[in-house]
Amino acid sequence: MPDGADLEYLALLEEEDRRASQKSFLRYYMRMTGFEPPAHVKLACRFAQRIEEDVVDRAMVFMPPRHVKTTLFSHLFPSWVIGRHPQSPVMGVAHTDRYAKKIGSKVRGYMRNPAWPWPEVSLSSDTAAKEAFATAQGGEYNAFGMFGGNQHGNPAEWLIMDDIIKGRKIAMSPHMRDEAWETYRTDLLSRLQGRRKQLMI
Numbered sequence: 001m002p003d004g005a006d007l008e009y010l011a012l013l014e015e016e017d018r019r020a021s022q023k024s025f026l027r028y029y030m031r032m033t034g035f036e037p038p039a040h041v042k043l044a045c046r047f048a049q050r051i052e053e054d055v056v057d058r059a060m061v062f063m064p065p066r067h068v069k070t071t072l073f074s075h076l077f078p079s080w081v082i083g084r085h086p087q088s089p090v091m092g093v094a095h096t097d098r099y100a101k102k103i104g105s106k107v108r109g110y111m112r113n114p115a116w117p118w119p120e121v122s123l124s125s126d127t128a129a130k131e132a133f134a135t136a137q138g139g140e141y142n143a144f145g146m147f148g149g150n151q152h153g154n155p156a157e158w159l160i161m162d163d164i165i166k167g168r169k170i171a172m173s174p175h176m177r178d179e180a181w182e183t184y185r186t187d188l189l190s191r192l193q194g195r196r197k198q199l200m201i
Helices: 004-023 025-033 039-052 069-084 097-112 167-171 174-191
Strands: 058-060 089-094 132-134 140-145 156-162 192-200
Touching: 004 025, 025 039, 025 069, 039 069, 069 089, 069 097, 069 156, 089 097, 089 174, 097 132, 097 140, 156 174, 167 174, 174 192
Parallel strands: 058 192, 089 140, 089 156, 156 192
Antiparallel strands: 132 140
16 A cells, blocks of 8 residues: 555646646647557647647648547547636537537536546536536537537637538538538638637548
8 A cells, every 4th residue: 555655756746747738738638548649649639739829720630530530639629628718618510419419528528537637627517418518617618510500699719620521422412512611601600709710620
């Protein structure tokens, strides 16, 4: 059993890791997943960090399937942004409301994780929905389906879009592509304010 000195040392290591995770998205990834990141994840984390640091304002991420791009950019990154900016509104958009709710549930789950490195940032007491929740500090996360979602009345400083068109068949339809473009142009861009960040996965 660890003695007092060992426990104090472990507590110091935990505090160092917690503070590092607040500043570094790579360290946050490692803390929340428990994994040692492969090279492509390290690169992706550095890229996400540059978005948060205002070096990049608009970005598109292309990675092969099963390379954790949704985990990185739609689940972990929004939760890290909320921790660093608990008063900012974040919007997540996916191809359907159902998938958007699934993503929102993952984001909220990281905020409820015991490893969450911001004890001072918490969910609002009246937060219940998977796809729409607020922080006690006044920020919020709202998730919508690309087609049929109601983005109106929900501002966003961070717009994170993941698989907004489902499948090759829909993607090859000129009508659906036009509808997606119109939704992006009129409904999504009009919600942006403040830092106006855009990330498409």
